[in-house]
Amino acid sequence: MAIAAQPQMPRVWRAETKPHKFCPGCGHGIVLKALGEAIDALDIQERTIFGCDIGCSLLSWDFFNLDTVQTHHGRTTPVLVGIKRARPELVVVSYMGDGGAYAIGAQHLVSSASRNDLVTIIVVNNTVYAMTGGQMAPTTLPGQKTETTPYGRDARLTGRPILGPELVAAIAPPGAYVARGSIANIVQLKNFIQKGLQNQLEGRGIAFIEALSSCPTNWHTNAAATWRFVEKEMTAYFPVGELRTPEEKPSGRFQEVPPYES
Amino acid sequence: MSVTFKAITTENGKGLFHLFPALCKGCGLCIEKCPVDTIGWAKQLGAFGTPVVEPGHGKPCIACKKCQLVCPDAAIWIERRDGKGRDTSLTAAPEKHVQHK
Structure with a gap:
């Protein structure tokens, strides 16, 4: 009997589908590692539903040993809110990319935030539409070169990048948890996701976590340039940290409306 | 775990460096994150x-396990040679050894 070294994957990962379908250096693997560790820490594998969106995030459909549903752009959130309302004992995780969440499916995010639905939303922001070949996304940084902005994004023509967590934090009622993490700090990102899942477990309201991620394939960067872009340029525009915590006092604009419970 | 992965184990410094070539896609993120620059490219080829x-x-x-943490494919496992050690997981889950004949 020899004890062979085995990869240290989170328990909730499915080892038989590894290596996973993402490109080399993709940040999805790191975000899903943080999510897997958070699910392991809370021991909720048996009652978690994982929903993935259109885009690169759908490649995570066989990533976990969880019941998984894959829906259309941004509709992951309403589909999972429906599951949550029918089966309130479940924990639902809506996993989207920035294209699905902020561009094509933004109305679902806004409606869900204003309803304060009991759902944990994770948006992976890599500043491009990665699956279709690296076109400009709402989160593309000013001056960043993509397939459709070969001279760099011009903010006068196409506006400023969307700040998703700030948007949700502005409209979500009290009880919401909103944070932005980064793959450059995995332990912090895992703590944010765990707090987001905890917020749903305690029935306080919506949890929204944006994760700054990498796309070496479409950025055309090597490892050093990838880290430089994530740690320097992206965090300069997208500040990392918690924006809303459920402990804070409700401001006068919102009446006390508890989240929907069936 | 129903599948097992073969490891290339290298002793270096304070750690045993287990590398799973079936998982490593050669992205190089670990090379950039290593604080002592001990990681570099090998001759062996990986998944892609x-x-x-x-x-x-x-x-x-120095067995800081930054490379293990940062690897998107979980292709690296650092084992401390002195046997003690901080937990391998972010969440202090017990170490998973797979026993096989």
Whole structure:
């Protein structure tokens, strides 16, 4: 009997589908590692539903040993809110990319935030539409070169990048948890996701976590340039940290409306 | 775990560097994150036909496990040679050894 070294994957990962379908250096693997560790820490594998969106995030459909549903752009959130309302004992995780969440499916995010639905939303922001070949996304940084902005994004023509967590934090009622993490700090990102899942477990309201991620394939960067872009340029525009915590006092604009419970 | 992965184990510095070539896609994120620059490209090829990584290129390994944490494919496992050690998981889950004949 020899004890062979085995990869240290989170328990909730499915080892038989590894290596996973993402490109080399993709940040999805790191975000899903943080999510897997958070699910392991809370021991909720048996009652978690994982929903993935259109885009690169759908490649995570066989990533976990969880019941998984894959829906259309941004509709992951309403589909999972429906599951949550029918089966309130479940924990639902809506996993989207920035294209699905902020561009094509933004109305679902806004409606869900204003309803304060009991759902944990994770948006992976890599500043491009990665699956279709690296076109400009709402989160593309000013001056960043993509397939459709070969001279760099011009903010006068196409506006400023969307700040998703700030948007949700502005409209979500009290009880919401909103944070932005980064793959450059995995332990912090895992703590944010765990707090987001905890917020749903305690029935306080919506949890929204944006994760700054990498796309070496479409950025055309090597490892050093990838880290430089994530740690320097992206965090300069997208500040990392918690924006809303459920402990804070409700401001006068919102009446006390508890989240929907069936 | 129903599947097992074969490891290339290299002793270096304070750690045993277990590398799983079937998982390593050769992205190089670990090389950039290593504080002592011990990780570099190896001759062996990985999952996508790209070189895998190995320790022993810079100063000896200090077993900080940053490479293990940052690897998107969980292709690296650092075992401390002195046996004690901080938990391998972010969440202090027990170490998973797979026993096979």
